[in-house]
Amino acid sequence: MTPSHAPEKPGRRTAEHLVAAEAYRRILAGEAPETLTALAAALADWLRTAHPDVPPLAPAAIETAVRETWDRRHELIGSAL
Numbered sequence: 317m318t319p320s321h322a323p324e325k326p327g328r329r330t331a332e333h334l335v336a337a338e339a340y341r342r343i344l345a346g347e348a349p350e351t352l353t354a355l356a357a358a359l360a361d362w363l364r365t366a367h368p369d370v371p372p373l374a375p376a377a378i379e380t381a382v383r384e385t386w387d388r389r390h391e392l393i394g395s396a397l
Contacts (some may be wrong), residue, residue, distance in 0.1 A: 339382040
């Protein structure tokens with residue numbers, strides 16, 4: 317059985333898909349902070365707490381992983397209403 321944190325891509329496991337999903341959830345729920353930097357820092361803390369068995373991601377890596385979702389947040393929020 318594949319662990320829940322296994323990536324779609326082969327190679328070293330990362331938590332990008334976990335933080336991407338949590339970023340999406342927070343944005344749609346209106347729980348995202350004002351800046352991408354603050355969101356990335358919050359997601360790094362969340363990842364360490366919620367998934368301690370997964371290799372951590374630096375906030376800069378998280379910013380890269382969620383940037384597209386962040387840039388589309390107004391569109392996503394509008395479509396969720």
